[in-house]
Amino acid sequence: MCGQTVCLVQAAIEREGIATVSISLLREVTSILQPPRAMHVPFPMGFPLGAPNDPELQHRVIAAALKLLYRTDVPVLEEYTE
Amino acid sequence: MASYDDLSTVTRAFMKRFPFARHRIDPVPRARLEKPLAQCRFALVTTSGLHTPEQKDFDYRKALGDTSFREIPNNIDISTLGESHRSPSWDHRGLAADRNLAFPLDRFRELEARGSIGPLNHRHFSFMGSIIGVKPLVGKTAPEVARMLAEDKVDAVLLTPV
Numbered sequence: 454m455c456g457q458t459v460c461l462v463q464a465a466i467e468r469e470g471i472a473t474v475s476i477s478l479l480r481e482v483t484s485i486l487q488p489p490r491a492m493h494v495p496f497p498m499g500f501p502l503g504a505p506n507d508p509e510l511q512h513r514v515i516a517a518a519l520k521l522l523y524r525t526d527v528p529v530l531e532e533y534t535e
Numbered sequence: 536m537a538s539y540d541d542l543s544t545v546t547r548a549f550m551k552r553f554p555f556a557r558h559r560i561d562p563v564p565r566a567r568l569e570k571p572l573a574q575c576r577f578a579l580v581t582t583s584g585l586h587t588p589e590q591k592d593f594d595y596r597k598a599l600g601d602t603s604f605r606e607i608p609n610n611i612d613i614s615t616l617g618e619s620h621r622s623p624s625w626d627h628r629g630l631a632a633d634r635n636l637a638f639p640l641d642r643f644r645e646l647e648a649r650g651s652i653g654p655l656n657h658r659h660f661s662f663m664g665s666i667i668g669v670k671p672l673v674g675k676t677a678p679e680v681a682r683m684l685a686e687d688k689v690d691a692v693l694l695t696p697v
Contacts, residue, residue: 454600455622455664455696457555458582458672462662463694465677466580467564469685475694478537485555489563498537499625501695502642505633511642515693519572519652522691527563 460486474521476501476514477530487528490521494533546624558669568691570653575690577647578656580680583630583637583697584620584663587611595621599668602676606683607659613640622665625697637697656689664696 456479463473467489477483477493478501494514496503503510517533539547568575584593586605594601607616613634618627629636640659646652660680666672684692 454553454666455582455625457558457669458662458664458666459580459694459696460560461558461669461673462580462582462677462680463692464560464564465673465681466684466692466694467566468678469681470566471681471684471689472566472568472691473694474691476696478696479539479550481539482550482555485559487560487563489560489565496537497626498541499627499697500629500636501697502636502639505629505636508635508642508645511635511639512645515639515642515646518693519691522568522572525565525567527565528560 456482457486460488463488472522474518476518480530483530489527490524490529492518492521492531492533542624570690572652572691573650575653576656576688577643577652578684578687578689578692579638579640579643579659580662580692580694581638582662582664583618583695585616585618585634585638585661588615588617592617592619593621593663595619600666601663602666602672604676604680605661607661609655609657609659611640613638620663620665620697630697637695639695653690656684656687658683658687
């Protein structure tokens with residue numbers, strides 16, 4: 454349900470004219486909700502940025518997500534790959 | 536990789552039957568980012584149930600979910616944040632070990648220091664996912680947060696679930 458909450462808050466923020474991108478842990482949920490931009494990650498529930506105390510991995514995930522901010526062909530649902 | 540198959544039998548059955556399509560975002564809003572990231576003011580939004588030590592826990596007793604939010608100041612030491620997310624569907628140990636796992640404020644401070652992004656906003660926001668009755672979220676609290684971010688002249692937001 455976290456995924457649904459993220460998508461609904463995201464849509465409200467984007468409607469204010471602010472570019473948004475979200476991390477998706479459950480592709481099934483995100484593909485139905487269709488927020489403007491999301492990146493599905495291959496990590497377990499509870500681990501959206503990959504692993505605790507792994508700044509390099511967290512930075513790679515963040516960088517990949519931020520790249521999507523310029524996409525205007527919404528809804529965007531990309532897959533994160535290492 | 537997380538998928539419905541990783542969830543408990545009860546949660547999986549619930550998720551498969553839950554009418555997510557009822558809440559499909561349509562039309563899909565689209566904001567255009569006109570500046571380089573190095574000039575963008577950023578804010579974070581998480582649904583991981585984090586809150587400052589002074590703030591109230593999220594209310595796990597509300598059957599339809601707690602749709603309130605907590606404002607997290609940008610100057611917080613994130614290791615002091617409490618976590619009161621009620622869901623047993625995810626492993627809480629990772630977030631307990633490192634708040635950046637779902638609220639990567641230290642990573643964004645590093646990006647800001649490197650000049651890769653513009654300034655971080657003076658506040659960020661936290662919700663607790665696990666919301667079944669979304670009406671108060673969609674009608675009230677999500678637009679409230681969105682308006683505050685717009686008032687702050689935030690350019691871009693990263694949202695993270697758990």
